[in-house]
Amino acid sequence: xxxxxxxxxxxxxxxxxxxxxxxxxxxxxxxxxxxxxxxxxxxxxxxxxxxxxxxxxxxxxxxxxxxxxxxxxxxxxxxxxxxxxxxxxxxxxxxxxxxxxxxxxxxxxxxxxxxxxxxxxxxxxxxxxxxxxxxxxxxxxxxxxxxxxxxxxxxxxxxxxxxxxxxxxxxxxxxxxxxxxxxxxxxxxxxxxxxxxxxxxxxxxxxxxxxxxxxxxxxxxxxxxxxxxxxxxxxxxxxxxxxxxxxxxxxxxxxxxxxxxxxxxxxxxxxxxxxxxxxxxxxxxxxxxxxxxxxxxxxxxxxxxxxxxxxxxxxxxxxxxxxxxxxxxxxxxxxxxxxxxxxxxxxxxxxxxxxxxxxxxxxxxxxxxxxxxxxxxxxxxxxxxxxxxxxxxxxxxxxxxxxxxxxxxxxxxxxxxxxxxxxxxxx
Numbered sequence: 001x002x003x004x005x006x007x008x009x010x011x012x013x014x015x016x017x018x019x020x021x022x023x024x025x026x027x028x029x030x031x032x033x034x035x036x037x038x039x040x041x042x043x044x045x046x047x048x049x050x051x052x053x054x055x056x057x058x059x060x061x062x063x064x065x066x067x068x069x070x071x072x073x074x075x076x077x078x079x080x081x082x083x084x085x086x087x088x089x090x091x092x093x094x095x096x097x098x099x100x101x102x103x104x105x106x107x108x109x110x111x112x113x114x115x116x117x118x119x120x121x122x123x124x125x126x127x128x129x130x131x132x133x134x135x136x137x138x139x140x141x142x143x144x145x146x147x148x149x150x151x152x153x154x155x156x157x158x159x160x161x162x163x164x165x166x167x168x169x170x171x172x173x174x175x176x177x178x179x180x181x182x183x184x185x186x187x188x189x190x191x192x193x194x195x196x197x198x199x200x201x202x203x204x205x206x207x208x209x210x211x212x213x214x215x216x217x218x219x220x221x222x223x224x225x226x227x228x229x230x231x232x233x234x235x236x237x238x239x240x241x242x243x244x245x246x247x248x249x250x251x252x253x254x255x256x257x258x259x260x261x262x263x264x265x266x267x268x269x270x271x272x273x274x275x276x277x278x279x280x281x282x283x284x285x286x287x288x289x290x291x292x293x294x295x296x297x298x299x300x301x302x303x304x305x306x307x308x309x310x311x312x313x314x315x316x317x318x319x320x321x322x323x324x325x326x327x328x329x330x331x332x333x334x335x336x337x338x339x340x341x342x343x344x345x346x347x348x349x350x351x352x353x354x355x356x357x358x359x360x361x362x363x364x365x366x367x368x369x370x371x372x373x374x375x376x377x378x379x380x381x382x383x384x385x386x387x388x389x390x391x392x393x394x395x396x397x398x399x400x401x402x403x404x405x406x407x408x409x410x411x412x413x414x415x416x417x418x419x420x421x422x423x424x425x426x427x
Contacts, residue, residue: 026186031245033191034181035091035200037083038247040209041076041235043095043103044069049232055138060131065102072233073103076255077110080201083237083253084112084119088198091122091190093180095130095204103233104203112201121195128176129212131205133164154389156221166211166224173212206230213260216247222385223338226264226331236260261360262331265353266345267323267384270376276321283314315392319384325353329363339385346373 009015048054048063065073084090090113094100104123113120150158159165180200182188190197202212206229213236214224230236239250249259290307293299326349328334334344350366368376386395 027245028242030182030186030188030191031240031242033186033196034240035190035197036085036240037198037250037253038200038202038238039080039083039235040202040204040212040230040238041080041103041107042206042209042230042232043097043099043203044072044076044106045232046099048099052138053140055134056140057137059136060134061097064098065106069099069232070102070106073106074110076103076233076235077107077112079255080107080235081111081113085198088119089195090120090199090201091124091195091197092120093124093126093129093176093200093202095208096125096127097130097205100203100205107201107203121197122193124189126176126179128172128179129202129204129208132166132169132207134160135162154221155225166207169208170211170215173208174215177212177215209236210260223262223331226262228261228263230260258360259330259332262329263355263363264328264331264385265387266326266328266349267320267387268326268349268376268380269319269322269382269384270324270379271381272379273322275318279314279318279321283311283318286311286314312392316388316395319382319392319395323384324351326351327353327355327363329360329367339383342377342380342383345383346377349373349376 044065045068046063046065047058048060049069050066054063092104092113094104108117146158146160156166156170159168178188180188180190182191186192190200202209204212209230210224210227213219213227216238219227235255237250237253238247239253240246241248251257251259286307290304290311293304293307328345328348329350330348331338334341334348339345347367349368350363351368355363382399384395386398390398
């Protein structure tokens with residue numbers, strides 16, 4: 001075949017199927033070279049975990065493990081060795097911080113990697129998986145102010161003075177995954193070496209692990225906000241699925257053996273709970289005033305916007321007056337799109353929002369009984385997933401229902417968050 005003829009047929013798309021097959025096979029070969037397991041391990045208890053005032057005088061990167069932290073890491077080494085196949089080839093990636101370095105050394109002393117670490121073929125120290133930077137030193141007074149501001153701005157986007165936001169860390173851990181995997185043509189760190197690694201251990205930090213999982217599993221910002229940090233020396237094991245070319249949670253080999261703990265606050269409004277009469281009257285008067293304002297010629301948009309804000313706040317207040325607070329536990333185990341899976345949500349409801357200090361096991365024992373949740377599911381009018389963080393108008397846009405309340409009561413329609421009533425993509 002002459003070159004000119006070949007190029008012409010190529011431009012005509014005659015080789016498209018062959019090129020797709022080559023691309024698919026190239027990706028498959030790259031995935032075959034990737035490790036069967038990736039383990040994300042948080043460091044052991046550090047000085048900063050037990051004495052927050054140390055952050056005011058000692059650089060974050062220099063904080064060391066406590067004796068308890070060293071013991072935790074040795075125990076983690078025993079657990080990890082138990083899930084490591086005999087004669088496995090191991091690659092280790094670690095944050096350069098002192099507490100992660102010490103964790104890795106103690107993990108070795110616990111037995112991971114073999115008696116003389118002969119199973120560890122490569123150790124890669126990477127600043128891209130360091131802890132989020134909170135500034136050179138952390139003033140306790142500033143920390144209290146930060147916590148208030150962080151709620152108003154949003155944890156993912158909030159940046160302390162001279163520090164990083166979680167969004168900044170997300171960008172660099174994304175680059176780290178790209179470095180490991182490459183573009184699935186054999187040019188990633190895990191695929192270009194002659195060695196085929198069976199296990200990749202990543203020793204890093206709690207928030208960093210959450211953001212690495214966010215990138216890998218394509219979580220939304222809202223879903224990221226539901227996930228809790230792993231405890232010191234807890235780990236998540238990811239297992240390769242060659243059929244889907246994806247990594248999946250391996251619960252049996254994680255510690256503790258569950259998907260990462262995730263909870264989300266919700267406010268549930270039932271159709272059986274009436275609107276507060278006084279607020280309904282006030283809302284009607286505000287809407288009447290808005291109608292009259294619109295009749296005035298040359299009225300400034302700012303004046304209308306102010307009144308719209310007052311009306312929106314009133315609508316939100318009515319929602320709040322009619323709602324009951326719940327916490328959805330095991331949020332990551334809900335099928336996507338998660339906020340639309342009403343039955344799955346109902347099976348994970350615990351009353352109230354303030355569960356600080358309550359263990360996952362204790363919360364699981366407080367889930368609503370079947371009779372209560374069945375009754376509620378039949379009467380759900382609206383689930384408010386956003387509380388004070390979103391306007392009433394924004395909530396209605398999220399559910400694709402601008403006027404949801406009376407419609408369901410009058411027509412007997414399904415919940416606004418039912419997949420048959422909404423096309424909104426939710427976290």
